[in-house]
Amino acid sequence: MRKQDYKYHKQISLGIGDNGKVIRKHVYANSQRELNDQIIKLKIEYEKYKDPTEMTFKQYADQWNEAYNQKKSVRTQEYYNSGISLLENIHHKKLKAVTKTDMQTIINCYSDHPRTCEKIVQVAAAIFASAIIDGKIVFNPALKLTYEKYKAPEKRAFTEEEVAAIKKADLDPRERMVVDLFFYFGFRPEELRALMPTDFNLETNEVTINKAVTFNGNSPLLKTTKNKKVRTIPIPNALLPELTDYLEKNLSFYLFPMRDGNPMSKTSWLKFSKKVFSKINAALGGDENTDKLNGMTWYTFRHNCGTRLYYMSGISTKYKAYFLGHQEQVFISTYSHLDAEKEDVSALKQIVM
Numbered sequence: 001m002r003k004q005d006y007k008y009h010k011q012i013s014l015g016i017g018d019n020g021k022v023i024r025k026h027v028y029a030n031s032q033r034e035l036n037d038q039i040i041k042l043k044i045e046y047e048k049y050k051d052p053t054e055m056t057f058k059q060y061a062d063q064w065n066e067a068y069n070q071k072k073s074v075r076t077q078e079y080y081n082s083g084i085s086l087l088e089n090i091h092h093k094k095l096k097a098v099t100k101t102d103m104q105t106i107i108n109c110y111s112d113h114p115r116t117c118e119k120i121v122q123v124a125a126a127i128f129a130s131a132i133i134d135g136k137i138v139f140n141p142a143l144k145l146t147y148e149k150y151k152a153p154e155k156r157a158f159t160e161e162e163v164a165a166i167k168k169a170d171l172d173p174r175e176r177m178v179v180d181l182f183f184y185f186g187f188r189p190e191e192l193r194a195l196m197p198t199d200f201n202l203e204t205n206e207v208t209i210n211k212a213v214t215f216n217g218n219s220p221l222l223k224t225t226k227n228k229k230v231r232t233i234p235i236p237n238a239l240l241p242e243l244t245d246y247l248e249k250n251l252s253f254y255l256f257p258m259r260d261g262n263p264m265s266k267t268s269w270l271k272f273s274k275k276v277f278s279k280i281n282a283a284l285g286g287d288e289n290t291d292k293l294n295g296m297t298w299y300t301f302r303h304n305c306g307t308r309l310y311y312m313s314g315i316s317t318k319y320k321a322y323f324l325g326h327q328e329q330v331f332i333s334t335y336s337h338l339d340a341e342k343e344d345v346s347a348l349k350q351i352v353m
Contacts, residue, residue, distance in 0.1 A: 008035040014043065015063055022062070057098055058084075058091035060136065061127050068130070073223075074216045083123025086116065095131060100141040107147045114150035121145055153295055155334070157307040162296070165283035175276050177246045178256060182298055184236050186305025186324050188226060189298045190214050193263050195255040197247050205240065208232045209325065213263040220263040225325060233323050273298065310335040 006028035014023040025042060029035035061084045069080050089106050090098050103124060110116045124142035131137045158166070171179060181192060190212035199208050210230040213220045225231075235243065254263050264272065277293060286292030302324070309320040310331075321331035 006030060008032060010035060010039065012039055012042070013066065015059070022066075055095050055136065056091065057087070057093050057095050057127075060095045060131055061087070061091075064127050064130050073214075074221055075214060078217075079119065080123055083119050084127075086110075086120050087124055096137050098128075098141050100143075100145070103141050104145050107145050111147065114148045117147040118150050121147070155303045156300065157304040158300065162280075162284065162294075165280055169276075169279045169283040171276065171279055173246065173249075174256065175272075175279070177242065178272075179276060179280075179301075180239060180242060182301035183305070184239050185233070186302040186309075188212070188302065188325065189269075191225060191325070192298075193220070193256065193269065194222065196253060197250065197255055199255075200235070200243065200247060202235075202240075202244060202247070205235045205237075206232050207235055215266040215269075218266045220265055222263070227325060227327065229325070231322055231325055306331070306335055 008029045008031065010027050011024055012027060014025060027035060027038045027042065029038055065080055065084060069077055087106060089109075090102050093102070103121075106120060107117050110120065121142055125140060128137065128140040128142050132140060166179060166183065169179070178192065181187060181195075185207070187209070191209050193213035194211040195207075195209075199210070201207070208230060209225060209232075212223050212225050214223055215221060253261055256264060258264055258268055277296065278288075280296070281287070281291060281293050284292035306320075306324055309315070309323060312320070317332060318328050321328040324331065326334070
């Protein structure tokens with residue numbers, strides 16, 4: 001029978017060939033049961049003649065990655081794809097032949113980049129742990145490696161000098177709108193990139209955050225918010241005149257689109273952000289050779305907003321967390337250290353019976 005005469009058809013992946021490419025086969029049948037039986041038979045035959053002890057690290061890593069990560073978020077997929085790429089020095093080695101020394105040698109190449117070291121170890125350890133369960137190796141060579149642990153940048157609020165510089169920075173209307181939205185709302189960058197004019201209700205003076213734009217490679221990707229929840233929060237009075245004027249003059253589908261009307265690509269976003277922070281740096285007295293930003297990022301705006309919220313009275317912690325799109329416990333754990341900074345323990349010395 002010809003291929004087109006069959007009612008059912010499926011392409012399946014059998015693993016990785018000696019050339020490093022995925023082995024794919026087409027299966028045809030006249031019923032779903034017959035199709036399933038043929039697929040099972042084909043896989044059994046493949047496993048029968050395949051020697052797992054000869055599999056290279058790259059062959060197994062790709063097989064593992066396809067089996068466990070293809071349905072995860074784009075960001076997670078990129079993380080593991082990047083991690084596997086960083087392990088290129090052992091791609092050609094047989095899986096069973098990779099040693100702890102091999103792994104330490106790779107780590108040593110990235111000793112000046114602790115975050116990269118952590119990614120390499122995390123990805124490799126997960127792959128080798130799976131290989132142990134699959135019975136292909138007996139120990140995990142990615143454990144107990146020596147490298148400097150990554151320390152996340154300290155979260156901080158703005159200094160008075162920085163706030164003044166942000167206000168006086170020579171920004172165009174689009175740049176100013178982005179900066180002020182970050183300042184007043186503490187948005188996550190992916191939330192701001194997804195904003196539409198219709199998200200703003202100027203009758204109730206509220207904005208609704210119900211989506212986010214991340215990146216798939218360089219392309220923008222629309223998805224749900226980080227906690228998959230929608231929040232509607234008040235627009236500060238100080239922002240209303242600027243926001244109203246901006247909305248009246250910008251009738252695009254997205255609030256900050258590219259020329260084609262779509263959300264900014266990764267390249268466009270990075271270029272835009274670099275330009276904005278360059279102008280803030282200039283307002284601080286810096287130039288292209290002198291960085292006065294002290295590690296300032298869009299998340300510094302978010303943390304500044306969170307700090308301001310934490311000190312506000314008359315608002316519940318639950319609502320403060322909601323405003324930022326946090327879980328209440330996460331908000332408390334993130335900002336509770338501020339209590340120690342404002343505590344005045346001198347009164348305790350005056351206690352008498």
